[in-house]
Each structure stands twice: as C-alpha cells, then as structure tokens.
Amino acid sequence: MQSPTTTITAAIQNLNLNPNFLPKFPPNPLRILPEFVNHRSTASMASTFSRFKVNSKLDNSSGEFLTITEYAGKGGANVGDDLVVLFSHLEYAFKRIAALVASPVNSSLGKSSGGSQDVDAGRDKPKPLDIVSNEIILSSLKNSGKVAVMASEEDDAPVWITDNAPFVVVTDPLDGSRNIDASIPTGTIFGIYNRLIEVDNLPTEEKALLNSLQSGNRLVAAGYVLYSSATILCTTFGSGAHAFTLDHSTGDFVLTHPDIKIPPRGQIYSVNDARYFDWPEGLRRYIDTIRQGKGKFPKKYSARYICSLVADFHRTLMYGGVAMNPRDHLRLVYEANPLSFVAEQAGGKGSDGKNRILSIQPVKLHQRLPLFLGSPEDIDELESYGDVQQTVNPGYDV
Numbered sequence: 494m495q496s497p498t499t500t501i502t503a504a505i506q507n508l509n510l511n512p513n514f515l516p517k518f519p520p521n522p523l524r525i526l527p528e529f530v531n532h533r534s535t536a537s538m539a540s541t542f543s544r545f546k547v548n549s550k551l552d553n554s555s556g557e558f559l560t561i562t563e564y565a566g567k568g569g570a571n572v573g574d575d576l577v578v579l580f581s582h583l584e585y586a587f588k589r590i591a592a593l594v595a596s597p598v599n600s601s602l603g604k605s606s607g608g609s610q611d612v613d614a615g616r617d618k619p620k621p622l623d624i625v626s627n628e629i630i631l632s633s634l635k636n637s638g639k640v641a642v643m644a645s646e647e648d649d650a651p652v653w654i655t656d657n658a659p660f661v662v663v664t665d666p667l668d669g670s671r672n673i674d675a676s677i678p679t680g681t682i683f684g685i686y687n688r689l690i691e692v693d694n695l696p697t698e699e700k701a702l703l704n705s706l707q708s709g710n711r712l713v714a715a716g717y718v719l720y721s722s723a724t725i726l727c728t729t730f731g732s733g734a735h736a737f738t739l740d741h742s743t744g745d746f747v748l749t750h751p752d753i754k755i756p757p758r759g760q761i762y763s764v765n766d767a768r769y770f771d772w773p774e775g776l777r778r779y780i781d782t783i784r785q786g787k788g789k790f791p792k793k794y795s796a797r798y799i800c801s802l803v804a805d806f807h808r809t810l811m812y813g814g815v816a817m818n819p820r821d822h823l824r825l826v827y828e829a830n831p832l833s834f835v836a837e838q839a840g841g842k843g844s845d846g847k848n849r850i851l852s853i854q855p856v857k858l859h860q861r862l863p864l865f866l867g868s869p870e871d872i873d874e875l876e877s878y879g880d881v882q883q884t885v886n887p888g889y890d891v
C-alpha cells in the first residue's frame with residue numbers, strides 16, 4: 494500500500510502534468526475608463542508620487558486616483574467579480590492589521606513577547622500580533638465567501654473554509670514581527686490561486702493540502718502590504734505590479750505606483766552579512782566583488798538590511814539591486830512564491846540561487862529555502878557565481 498506521502502507526491506506530480514490545472518484567469522488588459530476615475534485625491538498627493546513612473550493608460554497627472562476596487566473592477570482591469578469581492582475583504586483585514594501594529598496598546602506584543610507579558614493572565618493573556626493578524630485575515634476570508642482554503646505560516650495545516658468557493662489563499666499574516674517592539678516596518682504577504690476542482694472529491698485534509706501546494710506559476714494574484722511610514726498594498730493580478738497607498742483620510746487604498754518597473758540593475762545589496770563566515774565561497778566572492786565596484790556594474794554597491802522581508806523587498810522594487818536571505822529560512826509557499834510573482838511582474842526575478850522560484854513545486858507546506866529577489870541583471874550576476882546558497886544554518890539567536 495502507498496504511504497500518504499507517496500500519494501501526495503504522486504498527486505502533485507499529476508497536477509503538474511495536467512493542463513487543466515493551469516490558471517483559468519485571463520490576462521488583464523489595463524483598461525481604465527474615465528468614468529471610473531474618482532476625484533477625491535489632492536494635488537499634493539499627485540506631486541508626492543510624481544517621481545514614480547506612470548503608465549500612460551493609468552496616468553494620474555491630473556491628480557485623480559483610483560481606489561483598488563475601481564482599479565480591479567469592471568471599468569478597470571476587470572479581474573472578475575469574485576476576485577474584487579475577495580480583495581475588498583482582504584483590504585479590510587489589512588486596514589485592521591495596519592491599525593493594530595500602530596496601536597499604542599499593542600506596541601509591545603511582538604512575536605516573542607506574547608508569553609512574557611503576563612504569565613499569570615492565562616486565557617486573557619494578550620496574543621502576539623502575528624497570531625491576531627492571522628485571525629483577522631481568516632475572519633475576512635470567511636466573510637468573503639470566496640475562499641475554499643487558507644494556508645498560513647501561522648498554522649500547522651491549511652484551514653478548509655467553504656466548499657465550492659473559487660479561491661485558495663496562502664499568507665504570512667505579519668512578517669517581521671520579531672522586530673515590532675522597536676517599531677520596525679512589518680508586512681503581510683499573500684498569494685491567491687484558483688481552487689483545484691479536480692481534487693474536490695478527496696478527503697478535506699488532503700484536498701486542502703493539495704490546493705495549498707500549487708506551484709507559484711499558477712498564482713492568479715499576489716502581493717504584500719507594507720506597514721511603515723505609509724501603508725502600501727502592492728499587488729499583481731498577472732498583468733504588471735501596482736501599488737496602492739492607504740489614504741487615512743478616506744480609508745481607501747489609492748493607486749499611487751501604477752505599473753512598477755524595477756530598475757534592471759541596482760546599486761544596493763540587502764543581506765544579513767554578519768553571517769559572512771557561514772556563507773559559501775561563491776556568495777562571499779559575489780558580495781566582495783560588488784562591494785568593491787568590481788562586478789559587471791562598475792560601481793561600489795551599498796548595503797541596506799532592515800531584517801523585515803516586505804520592507805527589504807519593497808525598497809528593492811523601488812530602487813533596484815538584490816534582497817537576499819541565502820540560508821534556508823524563508824518559506825516557499827507563503828513568502829517566496831507571492832513575492833517572486835510580484836518581482837517578475839515588475840520585470841525582476843525571484844531565485845533560490847539556482848532555480849526560478851515560481852517553477853519550484855512545493856512538496857511541504859512549510860518548506861524553507863534560500864531566497865534572492867531583485868533586478869534581473871543583479872540576480873543573473875549573482876547566480877553566475879554558482880555557489881550562493883548557505884548550507885550551514887546553525888539557527889541564530891537574533
């Protein structure tokens with residue numbers, strides 16, 4: 494008799510071969526009709542964001558901004574009613590998390606502090622923010638009625654929500670929370686797949702797992718929310734990457750960075766380089782080379798590392814370069830796949846140092862791997878050093 498693991502592996506391989514599993518989501522033409530453009534935004538916002546490249550079809554030079562619902566809806570990218578409804582519920586969750594991480598009441602509830610706050614408080618003990626964020630997202634997905642299963646970095650197994658709902662959501666509800674006590678930026682990462690109707694007849698546990706283990710090249714939409722000086726929702730529906738900024742005066746996410754293009758080459762590398770002596774030879778040579786301005790781009794690179802994946806990735810998307818974590822620490826399903834989809838849609842790349850992230854078939858829900866995201870020329874150069882994955886991973890205290 495086959496073991497459950499063999500069955501799952503066989504099922505995954507089978508999914509790969511079956512063309513019916515390809516996303517049924519059509520490519521989205523970016524058609525924004527004038528009547529859907531609203532008039533609530535101010536000239537000052539327009540000038541704040543004027544340095545970002547604006548796609549002519551989404552030109553906001555008149556100071557008019559689209560909300561994400563208007564952008565995704567029938568007059569805009571027309572991503573389909575189901576996805577628009579799902580996004581409106583996700584948006585609500587993101588606003589709640591944004592308020593939570595900025596709240597003075599909760600500011601000391603980082604990932605590690607939940608247990609030490611009040612040992613005697615028992616069931617009333619305040620929960621760490623990543624757990625609360627997980628609950629907020631789950632509740633929004635349930636309320637949307639559009640999600641069959643949610644797989645979260647915070648849960649051991651995927652949660653089956655509704656039979657026959659169209660989508661599967663994978664998420665890291667609050668990444669970077671280990672630093673939140675110091676008010677360092679944090680982020681939510683999410684990916685959306687179509688439900689695999691082909692596995693509907695399997696037992697719940699099994700179909701929940703198979704739906705969650707879809708490879709990144711089947712993503713229908715993905716994105717992240719950066720909770721920082723501004724709250725920014727950057728997303729792709731498979732036709733470019735676009736960022737929306739939370740306007741606190743109206744509660745809307747408005748389109749501020751349409752059609753983001755990562756610079757083909759940056760001058761910044763982002764890595765925890767205290768780990769230098771645990772790195773393989775290739776990675777050391779690469780970093781030594783670009784630091785000295787001796788790489789293919791003859792300029793000395795600068796280092797930036799926040800140690801909060803969404804913040805490090807967002808900066809890389811804006812300015813170019815490479816954001817990396819060379820040890821097998823970040824998760825394929827919740828972090829690497831969604832961010833690689835955004836990176837590619839912005840003209841960048843996502844790699845594990847050898848392979849394109851989106852082509853890797855996940856075999857375990859919480860599978861970890863090295864992750865390199867960034868400008869295409871920087872990622873190509875890095876990969877050319879061959880030996881860039883850190884295999885010594887002793888587990889670090891901070």
Ligand SMILES: O=P(O)(O)OC[C@H]1O[C@](O)(COP(=O)(O)O)[C@@H](O)[C@@H]1O
Nearest residue numbers: 668669670765800801802818822891
């Ligand atoms: O300790 P390292 O290797 O620098 O890892 C830092 C990375 O870990 C993270 O904090 C995520 O780790 P967790 O999933 O354990 O919270 C990222 O935000 C950050 O980029």
